[in-house]
Amino acid sequence: MSSFPTVAKLLADRLDIDLNAIxxxxxxxxxxxxxxxxxxxxxxxxxxFGVKMGDERPSLVVVQDxxxxxxxxxxxxxxx
Amino acid sequence: MERVVITGVGAISALGVGADVNFREALSGNSxxxxxxxxxxxxxxxxxxAKILTPLPALIAKTEAPLFDRVSLLAxxxxxxxxxxxxxxxxxxQAVRSSVFWGTxxxxxNTMEVAYEDIxxxxxxxxxxxxxxxxxxxxxxxxxxxxxxxxxSVNTYSSACVSSAQAxxxxxxxxxxxxxxxxxxxxxxxxxxxxxxSAWDAMRVIANTDTAHPERSCKPFSKNRSGxxxxxxxxxxxxxxxxxxxxxxATILAELVGYGASNxxxxxxxPDPAGQVRAMEMALSEAQLPLSAIDYINAHxxxxxxxxxxxxxxxxxAFGEHAKSIMVSSTKAVHGHTLGAGGALELIxxxxxxxxxAVPPTAFLDDPDPACDLDYVPLQARHNRELHxxxxxxxxxxxxxxxxIAKKLTA
Numbered sequence: 001m002s003s004f005p006t007v008a009k010l011l012a013d014r015l016d017i018d019l020n021a022i023x024x025x026x027x028x029x030x031x032x033x034x035x036x037x038x039x040x041x042x043x044x045x046x047x048x049f050g051v052k053m054g055d056e057r058p059s060l061v062v063v064q065d066x067x068x069x070x071x072x073x074x075x076x077x078x079x080x
Numbered sequence: 081m082e083r084v085v086i087t088g089v090g091a092i093s094a095l096g097v098g099a100d101v102n103f104r105e106a107l108s109g110n111s112x113x114x115x116x117x118x119x120x121x122x123x124x125x126x127x128x129x130a131k132i133l134t135p136l137p138a139l140i141a142k143t144e145a146p147l148f149d150r151v152s153l154l155a156x157x158x159x160x161x162x163x164x165x166x167x168x169x170x171x172x173x174q175a176v177r178s179s180v181f182w183g184t185x186x187x188x189x190n191t192m193e194v195a196y197e198d199i200x201x202x203x204x205x206x207x208x209x210x211x212x213x214x215x216x217x218x219x220x221x222x223x224x225x226x227x228x229x230x231x232x233s234v235n236t237y238s239s240a241c242v243s244s245a246q247a248x249x250x251x252x253x254x255x256x257x258x259x260x261x262x263x264x265x266x267x268x269x270x271x272x273x274x275x276x277x278s279a280w281d282a283m284r285v286i287a288n289t290d291t292a293h294p295e296r297s298c299k300p301f302s303k304n305r306s307g308x309x310x311x312x313x314x315x316x317x318x319x320x321x322x323x324x325x326x327x328x329x330a331t332i333l334a335e336l337v338g339y340g341a342s343n344x345x346x347x348x349x350x351p352d353p354a355g356q357v358r359a360m361e362m363a364l365s366e367a368q369l370p371l372s373a374i375d376y377i378n379a380h381x382x383x384x385x386x387x388x389x390x391x392x393x394x395x396x397x398a399f400g401e402h403a404k405s406i407m408v409s410s411t412k413a414v415h416g417h418t419l420g421a422g423g424a425l426e427l428i429x430x431x432x433x434x435x436x437x438a439v440p441p442t443a444f445l446d447d448p449d450p451a452c453d454l455d456y457v458p459l460q461a462r463h464n465r466e467l468h469x470x471x472x473x474x475x476x477x478x479x480x481x482x483x484x485i486a487k488k489l490t491a
Contacts (some may be wrong), residue, residue, distance in 0.1 A: 016142040031144070039209040040146050052205055 003049065007063060010044050023046070024064035031063075035043040049074050084255045085325050085332045087168070088318035089162025089428045092154055092268075093415040094130035094311055097137065098161060102415070102425070103432035107461045109443035111295035111414040113309050120274050126286040128297040128418025129272055130311030135407035139227075145211040146225065149188030150270035154314030154421070155220035156227060159264050163228055166318040167330060168262065170229060170265060179232035179260040180221045181251035183243025183267030185420035186276065188215030193273040220268055224316075226460070232260040238420070241339075241476035241483070242273045242379070243267050244315065245423025245484055249339035251319050261324040266316030266424035280310060283349075289382055296444045298417075300381035301388050301452040308382040311416025315424035317431075334431050337469070338367030338485030347475050351387050356394035356473070359481035363471065371402040375467040376439050378430040380475045381410020381454075382417050391473065392452045407465070409457040414444040423474040427484050430470040434488060438463045 004024055012019040015031055022031070028038065038060065042053050045066070051073035060066055081276065091098065094112025095105040105112070113130045113415075121127050139156045140148055148156075170178050191214040195207040213219060218236040225234045233254070237247045244267025250263035280286060285305040290296045298309040325332055340362030344355035379391055388410075396403045411429050418425055433439050437462055445458035471485035 020174065036146075037143055038211070043206075043208055046205075 002067055004067040006025065007045065007067045007070065008046060010048065011063065014041055014044065022063055024062065024067065026063050028060060028063065038066065044069055052078055065069060081256050082258060083322035083388050084336045085317055085322050086317050086334050086336060086431060086486070087320050087325055087330045087332060087334065088162035088164070088166030088461050089316070089431060090158035090165070091315040091425055091428050092157055093418060093425055094132055094221060094413050097134050097157070097433065098103070103429055103436070105484050106411045106414055106429050106440040107438055109441050109459065109461070111416060113210045113295045113297055113414070113416055115294050116142040124277055125281045126160055126289065128287065128289050128294050130309055130418070131252060131272055132312045145403050146208060147214055148193040149214045149219060151184060151188055151268050152214070152220040152223045154268040154270055154312070155182065155224055158266060158268070158314040159224045159227065159436050162316040162318045168318065174196065174261065175229045176231040177261045178229050178230040179251065179254060179263040180225045180230050180234040181237070181263055182219060182221035182224065182235070182418045183237045183247035183253070183384060183423065184217060185238060185240050185243055185269055186270040187217035187238070187395045188219055188269040191215035193275055198232050211350040212373055216365040224264055224282055224314035228264065228305050230264065233330060239476055239480045240478050241417070241419055241422055242474040242480045242482040243420035243423065245427065245472065245474040246341060246480065248317065248424060248427060249482055249484060252336050252339050255319055262318065262320040264316055265319055266314070267421040268314035269420040270312045271377045271419070272310065272312055277310070286310065298383045298413045299444045300379070300383045300442055301448055301456045302445055303447045303449045305383045305385060305388060305449070308412070309416040309427040313415065313418030313421035313425050314430050315421050317424065317428065332489050334434055335489045336486050337369070338363035340366065340483040342481045344479035344481065346479065348479070351390040351475055352479070353390045353397060355393035356391065356475055356481045357398045360394065360398040360471070360473070362484045364431060364484040367469070369469055369485065369487070373469045374406055374471050375465065376430065376433055376470045377406055377408045378426045378470070378472045379408050379410045380473045381412055381442065383412060387475065388449070389451055391475070393452055395454060404453060406455065407439045407457050407462060408454050409440055411440050411444040419461065423472065423482060426474070427472040427486070429484055430472045434467050434470045434486060437465050437467055
């Protein structure tokens with residue numbers, strides 16, 4: 001189950017934009033998400049899914065990139 | 081040396097949003113103090129506070145919210161009000177000659193408490209990313225500088241209950257001595273959090289609740305006064321050199337003419353009249369005004385047994401025979417003790433009094449302490465009193481004392 005809907009909702013809320021404007025291919029930059037906003041978003045996601053993103057930040061270009069990482073972490077959490 | 085004038089004021093407290101609202105409510109003796117409504121109220125030994133219940137002006141984007149503790153939101157709101165009133169619109173050349181002087185007792189208390197809860201109680205791996213920049217003590221001053229583009233020196237004073245009075249006094253010297261042409265000066269405080277209120281509770285200095293009328297719990301100079309009521313607040317003034325204010329045709333509200341600062345250097349909490357006297361005398365000497373020129377003093381008057389008695393004594397010593405002729409009131413009865421914001425808030429109320437020729441009362445003073453026998457303007461405001469100069473006193477834990485004097489601008 002993809003975390004995309006939750007990621008999109010949190011992004012929409014934090015950036016104060018229309019949820020419908022966010023698709024998996026939407027570029028984070030185009031949403032006005034600067035590095036500070038992304039850091040805050042990651043914090044929200046860690047809380048929401050009970051996962052830890054770790055200190056390494058892979059390249060996050062589109063919204064689905066974030067959802068992919070969360071999906072992997074959640075899957076790992078379920079396994080362990 | 082430049083003369084220094086005030087061209088804008090902004091205030092927010094339990095009395096409401098806006099300098100005019102705050103003065104109007106203080107004049108009417110309407111109290112913003114009320115019962116503390118929160119989940120932990122039963123744990124505390126007191127239950128009255130002066131909380132800001134009106135929504136704050138929406139001045140930041142939602143995306144910026146993590147950067148702003150409540151103390152910085154209050155700061156922006158009042159700085160914006162003062163700046164708007166001043167009519168200033170600093171260009172880049174002026175910007176580097178524009179400074180910020182801000183006071184706060186505890187800085188970003190809410191943000192710090194959330195961080196401690198997250199780490200220590202909720203076992204989160206880390207605090208929220210913007211915790212440091214939202215809670216650091218210079219956050220409010222920094223955000224003001226960013227908002228208005230002020231590139232001069234940005235200073236934060238943390239000296240408990242004199243913080244913003246000291247900030248204003250130091251801004252006065254800064255402009256007087258030519259380091260800048262203008263400054264936003266004031267203070268903010270937002271520390272009504274669980275742990276902070278518990279800490280204050282432990283000191284046993286908070287007023288007993290007037291159970292029939294909680295809004296009357298702070299009773300400065302009364303026989304049955306029992307302590308202070310903590311409040312949130314923010315207050316800002318725009319100070320400019322007389323030269324630069326006149327050059328741009330600014331509307332000048334008043335002139336700041338005296339700043340006295342001293343420390344008791346005796347006890348970390350007990351007030352010492354001698355130190356208070358020195359601050360008042362220093363301000364009077366700088367203002368080069370005779371004692372009789374001071375028509376109104378906004379007292380520190382926090383409502384503690386020891387504090388109000390000490391201030392009565394120190395005003396008598398500083399003003400001698402003239403003490404009995406001065407109208408003195410404490411507006412803490414209605415807006416509470418706003419700590420780091422108090423000096424600025426009370427100076428603004430004094431400035432409003434000066435301009436309106438109307439003196440706010442000491443509310444709820446229907447049973448005065450015989451030892452507090454000055455004219456404390458009990459219960460009713462005084463209107464149509466030609467005021468020439470006013471003084472505002474602030475005295476703090478740590479022993480600091482500040483007196484500020486403002487007068488109507490004359491040639």
